[in-house]
Amino acid sequence: MSALTGIKVLELAEGVAGEYCGKLLADFGAEIIKVEKPGSGSPTRQLGPFGAGDKSDGERSGLFAYLNTNKHSVTLDLATADGIATLDRLLAHVDVLIDDHNIEWLKNVGVDLEVIEQKQPKLIVCSITPFGLAPPDQRKYAEDLTVFQSSGWGYHTPSGADDSSKPPLKGAGRFLASYEAGIEASLCIVSSLYEREASTLGRVIEISKQEVLASRIDYVLGQMIAGDMDVSTSRTQFDLAGPSGFFTCADGYSYMWISAPSHWEALRQLLGNPEWMNSFPARWLELECTPERVKQCRHHVGEWLKTQNKHEAAAAAQKLGLTLVAVNNAKDLIESEQFQFRQFFTEVKHPVLGAALYPTAPYKLSETPPSISVPAPLLGQHTTKYLAKSGGVQ
C-alpha cells in the first residue's frame, strides 16, 4: 500500500492549484473523485498545451492530463437540486474536500463552511483562493499573474532590473502561484489527516495564494517587516550585489553563482590563472565588491563562456568547486542523465493523447514512492462507478 491508500478525496476544485494538490495526494495512492461539469468538464481541459487532433472533445489538454493522473472523473450538474443532493451524499463518504471557489458558491452547492465542522466533524476541508475567503473589493478578481504581482515576487522579477522602462515579469510558466498553493494545501491536508488518526477530528483549512507566495520570501520580507532591511520602490530591493548571473554560451546560456573566496579560486583554476584576476583583492567578493570589479569580472568570464558549451563548462567548473550550471530548457530536462538516473520522467499512456513522458514527483520515498498508475480520466469516466442509478453513492 502507498502512504495515502484508502483516503478518499472529493475534488470540487477546477483550477490548477486544487488539481495539483489533488494530484500530489493521488500519486501517493489517495482515491480522488473529481467532480466535473457535464459537457465541458474542468476548465483546465480547455487549456493547452494540446496534443494532436481536434481539441474540442476536451480530452487533448496536456495540462489536464498532467494534473489529473490517478484520478476518477464524475460528472455532476451542481446547478440542479439533484446534483447538489448527490454531492451531499458523496461528501458523506470522503475524508477530504478540496475546493477553489468562493464562499458563496460553496454555500450554494450546500457546503457551508460555518457549520461544516458540526455537520461532518471528521471531514477535512481545504479551500484554495487567490486572497483568502474574504478578499477586499480591490482583490475580488484575480489570476495567477495578478497574485504573483501582489506577493512581492513580481515587482522584483527579474533580478537586476536595470532598465526600469521594462515591466516587471510574470515568473516562469503560467501557474507558478497555483503550484505553490497546491503544495501548501497538500502539506496542510496530510498533516490534518495525520492528526485525525488520533483525534478523529477534521479541520477547515484556508489557503491564500498571495500569502503562500509572500511566505516563500520570508528571508527577505521577514527582515523588512521587522525593520532590519530597507524597503523602497526599487525593483532591485531583493537583490544581492556581485557578479553572479547569466552568461551566453556557444550553445545556450549558463548561470554562475560566485560569492566566496573558494569560488574565486575555483574560477582562477577554471580559466587557467589569467592575468586580470591578479589585480583583484583576494576577498573582494565579500569585502570590496565594487560595481567596476563586478563589471570587469563579468566581462572576462563572459568572453570565456561564450566560447564554451554550457554542460561541459558547468561540469568542469563543478569539479573545481565553482557553482556554474547550465540554463536548461524542457529538452535538456528530458535528456538530463541525472533526471534519467532518478527516473523523473515516466511514460504514461493516455487513451486519446497516446504515450508521452510525464514529470513525476520531485522526491523519492524508499517505502512509498509516488507513482502514476493510470492516466487522467476521460470526462465522466467514473460517473457510473460512483453514482448508482438511484443517484446514491456506491
Added chain:
Amino acid sequence: MSSNASDKREKMRGGPVRGGPLQGVRVVELTKVWAGPYAGKLFSFLGAEVIRIESEGSLDVTRTYGVADINKAPGFQAVNPQKLSVQIDMKTKEGIDLILDLVSKADILIENLRPGAVRRLGLGYDKVKAVKPDIIYTSMGMYGSEGPLSYQTGYAPCFAALGGLSSLVGYEGGAPAGMNLRYADSTFGAIAANASIVALMHRRRTGVGQFIDVSAVECMASMIGDTVMDYSLNGVIHESDGNRHSDMAPHGVYPCAGGEWITLAVSSDVAWQALTVAMEQPELAVNPKFVTLAQRNTNADELDRLLSTWTATRDAAELTTLLQARGIAAGKSQSSVDMISDEHLWLRDFYHEVTNSDGSTRPILGPGWKMSRGAQINDGAPRLGEHNAYVFGDILGLSAEEQTRLAAAGITR
C-alpha cells in the same frame, strides 16, 4: 511519540500547549541557510517541536552574515521562529553520539548539508536507522542524493536555472533574465516538508519509517510541469516571452503614474469588453484585431501599447478599483514598501508578533494557511543553545554533572 516531553516544555516555559496538526511530533534539523530551515519552519508552524542542531564551530551563515550579535541575526530570525536550538559539535564522536541519541527520540530528521556530508559525519540513513528504525529521514540536495550529477552543488538561482525556470523568464526575444534570485530555496523546503508529512502519515498507519530524497532541481521542474508537457507531446521548447499567456490577452504589467505598475489579466471576451468600457474606448470593443482571444494574442504588441498609453498617466490604486468594479483581474505590482503596508495582510494577521526569549517582540510573517485548531505561533527564533538544558536534561535525561562535563569538554559549545 514525544507528546509528554512537548507538554513538559510548554509547562517549563509557562505557555499553553500550542496545538496544531503536528502537536507531539519532534523534528531534528541538520540544516543550513534557507531551504532546510524553511521546511523546519513549516513543521513548527504546524505544531511540531523542531530542534535545530547548531555549534559555535560551524554556525550557519544566516547567524553570522553581516551581523554583530549572532542571537539577533535578522535573516536567521526571519526563517526560524518557534524553533528550539541546541548546541552539539558534530566534529566530535561524542557529539555525533548525542545527536544519534536525540534522533532516537525524534520522528523526523531533515538535512540539507553538502552532498555526502551526513554520511561522512556518521549520520547517514543507515546509522540513524540503526538507533531509530522508524525514523523519517529527509535528505535535501540540489540534484538529490544519488546519480551521476549528485556531486554538483549550487545556490537557489542555480536550482531555477537547472530546473528549466530561468529560460522561461525574460523579455520577448531576449536572453534569459531569470526568476528573482531569491526564488527556489523556500519552494524546495515546502516540497520536502510535504513529502516528510506523507511519510509520517504512513508511519502512523504501518509503523514503518523511510528515507526521502528530495531534489531541488526536480522541485523547480515541477513548477513548470505543464510547460514540459508541451515538449513531451509536441516537441515545443518554450523561451522567455515577457508577460505573454496563451490563454489570456491582455496579460501583463503596465506603467502607471509615479513610476508605479499595474497588472491585469483578461481571461475572457466578456472581460475584454468590460475593459474597453473602463477605458472609454468603445471602438476597441468592435475592432476586429481584438475581438477574440486569438486576435488579441496575434496583435498583443499593439494591444500592450494601447493599454500602456491608457495606464501611463493614471494612478495604480484608482485604476485597480475601476477595473475590479468591472470584474477584471487587476492589481498593483507591489514593491517592498507596498508589501509591508499591505492592509489585507495585516488585517488577516499574516503579519503578526512573536516574543523573543529576552521578552522583546518581533513581527514575523506567515504561514500561507489559516486552519481551525491550528498551532499557536508565539516564540521568536531561538538564541544559540537556548534549549540546551531542555534537550540534554528533559529529552536525553543527562544529569547536571554530565551536562557540565560536556560543556567543559566543548562537545556542546
